[in-house]
Amino acid sequence: MIVEKLSARGPLGRWLPEAAAVVGLLIFPSVFALIGGTADMADRILIWGIFGLGFDILFGFTGLLSFGQAAFFGSGGFMTAYLLIAGVTDNAMVALLIGTAFAAILGVIIGALSLRRSGIYFAMLTLAFGEMFYFLDISPLKEYTGGENGLSGVPATHVGIGKWFVELHTPEGMYWVIAILFLIGFWLARRIVNSSFGAVLLSIRENGERARTLGHDIQKYKLAAFVIAATYAGVAGSLFGLFQGYMPPDGFYLETSGQLVVQTIMGGAGTLVGPTVGALVWIYLRTALQQLPLVGPVWKMVLGIIFVLIVTLFRRGICGGIAILWERLVGSGVAGATAPAVAVAATDKSPRTRAPLTGKVILEAKDLTKRYGGLTAVDKVSFQVVEGEIRALIGPNGAGKTTFFNMLAGAIPPTGGEMFFRGERITSAGSTAICQRGLVKSFQINQLFPSLTVWDNVRIPAIARTYGKFHPSMLRDVGNSEELNALIAQSLAAVHLSDRAHAPARELAYGEKRRLEIGLALATKPSTLLLDEPTAGMSPSERQDTIRLLKSVAAGVTIVIVEHDMDVVFGLADRITVLFNGRKIAEGPPDAIKANPEVRAAYLGNPVQK
Amino acid sequence: MNWSLLWAQLFNGLTLGALLVLVAMGLTIIFGALGVINFAHGAFYMVGAYAGYVAYAATHSFVLAVIAGAAALLLVGIVIERGLIRYYYRRPHEDQILATFGLGIILVEAVRAWFGGISQRLPVPTWGTGAVNLGFLYYPTYRIEVLGIVAVTLVVLYLVLYRTRLGLIVRAGIEDQLMVNVLGINVNRTFLVVFGLGSMAAGFAGVINAPIVTVVPDMGELVLVQSFVVIVIGGVGSFWGALIGGLIAGEIISLTAIVQPAYSEVMLFAAMAIVLILRPQGLFGVQGRQ
Numbered sequence: 001m002i003v004e005k006l007s008a009r010g011p012l013g014r015w016l017p018e019a020a021a022v023v024g025l026l027i028f029p030s031v032f033a034l035i036g037g038t039a040d041m042a043d044r045i046l047i048w049g050i051f052g053l054g055f056d057i058l059f060g061f062t063g064l065l066s067f068g069q070a071a072f073f074g075s076g077g078f079m080t081a082y083l084l085i086a087g088v089t090d091n092a093m094v095a096l097l098i099g100t101a102f103a104a105i106l107g108v109i110i111g112a113l114s115l116r117r118s119g120i121y122f123a124m125l126t127l128a129f130g131e132m133f134y135f136l137d138i139s140p141l142k143e144y145t146g147g148e149n150g151l152s153g154v155p156a157t158h159v160g161i162g163k164w165f166v167e168l169h170t171p172e173g174m175y176w177v178i179a180i181l182f183l184i185g186f187w188l189a190r191r192i193v194n195s196s197f198g199a200v201l202l203s204i205r206e207n208g209e210r211a212r213t214l215g216h217d218i219q220k221y222k223l224a225a226f227v228i229a230a231t232y233a234g235v236a237g238s239l240f241g242l243f244q245g246y247m248p249p250d251g252f253y254l255e256t257s258g259q260l261v262v263q264t265i266m267g268g269a270g271t272l273v274g275p276t277v278g279a280l281v282w283i284y285l286r287t288a289l290q291q292l293p294l295v296g297p298v299w300k301m302v303l304g305i306i307f308v309l310i311v312t313l314f315r316r317g318i319c320g321g322i323a324i325l326w327e328r329l330v331g332s333g334v335a336g337a338t339a340p341a342v343a344v345a346a347t348d349k350s351p352r353t354r355a356p357l358t359g360k361v362i363l364e365a366k367d368l369t370k371r372y373g374g375l376t377a378v379d380k381v382s383f384q385v386v387e388g389e390i391r392a393l394i395g396p397n398g399a400g401k402t403t404f405f406n407m408l409a410g411a412i413p414p415t416g417g418e419m420f421f422r423g424e425r426i427t428s429a430g431s432t433a434i435c436q437r438g439l440v441k442s443f444q445i446n447q448l449f450p451s452l453t454v455w456d457n458v459r460i461p462a463i464a465r466t467y468g469k470f471h472p473s474m475l476r477d478v479g480n481s482e483e484l485n486a487l488i489a490q491s492l493a494a495v496h497l498s499d500r501a502h503a504p505a506r507e508l509a510y511g512e513k514r515r516l517e518i519g520l521a522l523a524t525k526p527s528t529l530l531l532d533e534p535t536a537g538m539s540p541s542e543r544q545d546t547i548r549l550l551k552s553v554a555a556g557v558t559i560v561i562v563e564h565d566m567d568v569v570f571g572l573a574d575r576i577t578v579l580f581n582g583r584k585i586a587e588g589p590p591d592a593i594k595a596n597p598e599v600r601a602a603y604l605g606n607p608v609q610k
Numbered sequence: 611m612n613w614s615l616l617w618a619q620l621f622n623g624l625t626l627g628a629l630l631v632l633v634a635m636g637l638t639i640i641f642g643a644l645g646v647i648n649f650a651h652g653a654f655y656m657v658g659a660y661a662g663y664v665a666y667a668a669t670h671s672f673v674l675a676v677i678a679g680a681a682a683l684l685l686v687g688i689v690i691e692r693g694l695i696r697y698y699y700r701r702p703h704e705d706q707i708l709a710t711f712g713l714g715i716i717l718v719e720a721v722r723a724w725f726g727g728i729s730q731r732l733p734v735p736t737w738g739t740g741a742v743n744l745g746f747l748y749y750p751t752y753r754i755e756v757l758g759i760v761a762v763t764l765v766v767l768y769l770v771l772y773r774t775r776l777g778l779i780v781r782a783g784i785e786d787q788l789m790v791n792v793l794g795i796n797v798n799r800t801f802l803v804v805f806g807l808g809s810m811a812a813g814f815a816g817v818i819n820a821p822i823v824t825v826v827p828d829m830g831e832l833v834l835v836q837s838f839v840v841i842v843i844g845g846v847g848s849f850w851g852a853l854i855g856g857l858i859a860g861e862i863i864s865l866t867a868i869v870q871p872a873y874s875e876v877m878l879f880a881a882m883a884i885v886l887i888l889r890p891q892g893l894f895g896v897q898g899r900q
Contacts, residue, residue: 301719
């Protein structure tokens, strides 16, 4: 994103977007007037822009598509209008603050309910809850909201000190109030997006499940994003009522939520200013199209067609398109600036001698069982892994290795049995908590954050390790954390990806992706690493490199590895556990396993009769 | 308690529920087989009602109006699947939602431009006028006929889903979409047929319901929202979920109206919230499906 690229250019560059916003807001009314725009339209555009700043954090950055934002826009607006009309306060800004807080509280409730499902359900639920607010507004609460008539007669107020004030009922005066709030909102949104909190939001958009297994409580992050969006919506709704002197029930219409979505897509999601640009296009085109003879009656259909075309062909919208052009013009030199230039400590290339095994049990499973209906995938498997050990888990296809592994990592709950890690029971702790305790799994099929750079990928687990499973610090620039940067650099060096730090994960070669997959797990600084077929799909020479890499990693951590390649298994493991048909049939040092007749029979497909 | 009012509202709930079942069934079948949730489904329902209105104005035959409504939506469904939806199968769910949402806007506005915003009426057919004495209640004949029509349609739909090869593919798709693709079934044609059938169900519901409600361009919006609630309550991709969920939704709206009319719509969403808290996957939904 342009904004981020520029911000990496030092103190001057860091404030460039805000400075541009100030200049833009100052000259906007006069420039807009040149193309026939009015102050009334300018106010509306900025109100939709504030509404959109919050929505972009929710949709553009976190990937949560809500069709119910009108609920918070309307609630904020009606609360503010009601307070002023009922005379609870005569200060418009106090009313606005209360209205906004009201919208935020509703955001907590509706967010907690809607986020019980994800993906399409989330979109459907938010749409339904949004509609619920409309029905509440027009029927049970009409005594307070005026029902279908809305609340009219919001008293004319002004904001200011002494003789320096602006009238809120004139579009020209209101513009400056809205502009200042927009600026504050923009500044805050930029801080949020560039914080560690914002980095985790992006990772949820890219691959939420992976963020969860890397130790982030993504439900809390999603809820926080939802509440932020509701808060912005509350401010926008309050301003809407103040500026019109009238709060109409339209505030709660599905059309309001829909228009927000459409504007955000048109302007460009994930750019923060996109929704404002979208609002400019929508509101300006609406006015312009309505004046044309033939198109006038069908202006909304025309905008609908434009919208579908943009979704189909030009998904990044106007601002996204500008960003692509900018990247082409300026080149990749700027892109390199996103990751701070941390001096990568040269890692010790000589193979480290591993510390002698302490004999202390670090990971233990007792009678671990998983049943799917009548099928028992894992049948009372018990095993103990000693600190510092490399343990291989082998068995023919369908032996239950992956199921067993997934239970250990907390990805699926066991049907029976217990699991202990460093003496603590982790049987029903879930993957996030298990990861936070230092037991992490890398996946057989790469689970990366495709659009993020390698550096930003590794930043996600580093944040979980450094700040815990939920860290709502939204104002500190994540790039400035020395602690994080050091951990990221160290993890990248360990998997030999330091020179690829600036490449987006999706552009990596297969072997590099595989190493990044391990790097993600390493950056959680695990004490025990579960590796699910780390060499899957690799060429023989890549396999040798990976074995070396794993050996160097093994200096500090305990490793449990599932692997089909016997060269890898016998070249690495201290001990081997063999699963067959869901049961443990053998365990011991490599040589003993090689000689075990039962193991041989299992692999040759001739099970020993018991 | 006024017993005839209670009976009347129970029957109203049943007819409303039956229509919601029909609309939600179309949504669920399309989602189950194609993985696309059609945000234009409410607009399809509305277009069906208008197609019926136009056909009735031309022929004065209600049966022809119903056939026209269903056929028009089959055609619309086929054109839209070929022209738009098929490009979205490989794209994220969010994009599919956005595209179908935009499509809904276009359809609603096209109808508004053509017919104006004023409400139109499709009269009750001659064989549906008057009321029937049920012993405990006089109830409008047409509404009872609607119950019968929907019941027959659902039986047909059930037979298609559970007794034909197409139905097998649809149900397999609901279980595991990837697997169906891997098995080399010609999903391309199946998708087209399923999208067409699902759209047809919406159009059919639109015409059948037209004599009961007023026909306006925005009539699909509430139906879309309510059928989403039905799906959330019943569980996506489940025949029985859509059926039971629809009837529950209809009864909640109608029965609340006896006690507290102002809350009749709101109660529906409250019920949805309760289901979400107690059984997030829906009454008939399978846990773990995304």
